[in-house]
Amino acid sequence: MLIVGGGIAGLTHAIAARRAGFDVEVVEVRPDWAVAGWGLSLTGPALRALRAVDLEDVCLAAGYPIFRTLNCDAAGTVHNVMELPSVLGPGRPAEAGMGRPVLHEILRARAAELGATLRTGLSVQAVETNADQISVRLDDGTTRTTDYLLGADGVRSRTREQLGLTGEPRYTGQMVWRALVDRPEWATDIHTFGGPTFTAGLIPISADKGYVFLTEGLDDPEPLAGDLLADRMRELLAPFSGRLAEVRDTITEPGQVVRRPVHALFVDGPWHAGRGVLAGDAAHSPSPQLVSGAALAIEDAVVLAGEMAAADDVEKALLAYGARRHDRARALVETSVALGRAEREGRRDELHALQRKGHAGMAAPI
Ligand SMILES: Cc1cc2nc3c(=O)[nH]c(=O)nc-3n(C[C@H](O)[C@H](O)[C@H](O)COP(=O)(O)OP(=O)(O)OC[C@H]3O[C@@H](n4cnc5c(N)ncnc54)[C@H](O)[C@@H]3O)c2cc1C
The missing domain is CATH 3.50.50.60 (FAD/NAD(P)-binding domain)
Known part of the structure; x- marks a missing residue:
């Protein structure tokens, strides 16, 4: 075949x-x-x-391995800890x-x-x-x-x-952003950060690395030059302070960032x-x-x-x-x-x- x-x-x-x-x-x-x-x-x-x-x-x-999601506000204060159910069996990670x-x-x-x-x-x-x-x-x-x-x-x-x-x-009117970052020590679970207009988050992917995600509402999914990606992503993350701000400031290289229309x-x-x-x-x-x-x-x-x-x-x-x-x-x-x-x-x-x-x-x- x-x-x-x-x-x-x-x-x-x-x-x-x-x-x-x-x-x-x-x-x-x-x-x-x-x-x-x-x-x-x-x-x-x-x-x-x-x-x-x-x-x-x-x-x-x-x-x-991920077992929990921590839901935080835009300043990074944790409001809710969700133990994630696992379809893999007792004691196994959720994802x-x-x-x-x-x-x-x-x-x-x-x-x-x-x-x-x-x-x-x-x-x-x-x-x-x-x-x-x-x-x-x-x-x-x-x-x-x-x-x-x-x-x-x-x-x-x-x-x-x-x-x-x-x-x-069909374009859904949203743009997905991802940035590869060094994993901060606190990022042992999924973190979401509720901002004024959208939710961003951080997911660990290895002992050293994690990624920041956000979804931007955008009517016209026009492309953005590669050398502007890191600056624009930091701009979008500007309303966040605390933990996410600390990570945001490390998003400096265009090669760290992926932006895709959904x-x-x-x-x-x-x-x-x-x-x-x-x-x-x-x-x-x-x-x-x-x-x-x-x-x-x-x-x-x-x-x-x-x-x-x-x-x-x-x-x-x-x-x-x-x-x-x-x-x-x-x-x-x-x-x-x-x-x-x-x-x-x-x-x-x-x-x-x-x-x-x-x-x-x-x-x-x-
Ligand atoms: C920014 C972003 C983040 C995402 N994050 C997640 C996530 O965290 N978790 C999750 O579950 N899903 C996620 N998804 C969705 C997930 O990536 C896709 O659903 C998944 O990759 C689909 O796999 P696929 O093999 O069907 O297609 P693809 O991964 O798109 O693979 C298609 C392959 O076909 C090749 N190809 C294309 N045209 C041709 C051709 N004519 N001839 C030969 N080869 C060709 C391509 O080069 C590619 O290698 C994300 C998607 C995006 C865009």
Whole structure:
């Protein structure tokens, strides 16, 4: 089988499919495996799905285990300590903070170790699918004919178009900011800081590092020159004092900062056409407020491999995969978008109920 996109969904599926005995080739358009060095929260449901490919403990050991969230005001005074429930079992962390490059390297190395062929600087030019096989022409002029093709090429998926599946990413009116910082000694839990117009926070990702996050409401998501990123992020954090101010002043290098417009997407129809199928952000991209993107991508990857291994024909497996994933992903994308909207419109009284709904949805078994 061929996987387009060597991100979280594509590499996890490569691992799961190799474990099930499939021949696997991954084509990744970037020239190498380097990914932007920002942090990621690997939630309990994401780690639970990684358990299916024996990577839960590897990821926990490489990240920073998290058990609690401390909710603070803009001055850094702690108002509420929330013990986070864990879907991983008693005494296990609720989630792990982790450098995105660390997670990608774990997945890439395991896929390679299991014998997946991994190619970079390569993409798909054309796809032709029929009932029995799918043929793919790659950028380098070579072709592949295979049992199935997985489009795991992110929210702007070209595979989605090539398969004739519909779905248009929509800008949600929010910009996500992340800054990689040295972890202050006090940052052993998630900290959130409620400011006058938005909430910012800090998540530890290793003994040395953490990341600051904030979401900015912005009508026009125009790009910002790289050399202005650190100054602008400090400006946005200006209303905060105390603990967050101490960290804010260390955000000085443009390379520390990532700024991305939030595009939400749900492919509300079949996720497959012939023998081509979508997974991860290519099929559903939630708004980041629920922190569910990586979990959904990993779940897709392992569920699809399980159905492929169990079914005696590919069409049955693709239908079973869609049936298990569609409604769950739709509900979570909708809740995440509602959360983002409530946050943007300042309807703070609705946030807790939406968060509870989203977390309960994510915690439900897959
Ligand atoms: C700023 C930000 C912060 C986030 N933080 C979190 C978080 O803390 N926790 C969480 O769970 N989720 C988070 N998310 C969401 C999460 O990152 C995504 O849901 C997740 O990465 C989806 O994985 P994916 O493999 O489907 O897509 P991607 O990670 O986008 O990977 C797609 C891959 O396909 C490759 N590709 C693209 N086009 C082609 C092509 N034509 N041919 C070949 N390859 C191609 C890309 O280069 C990439 O490697 C965040 C998202 C953003 C933007």
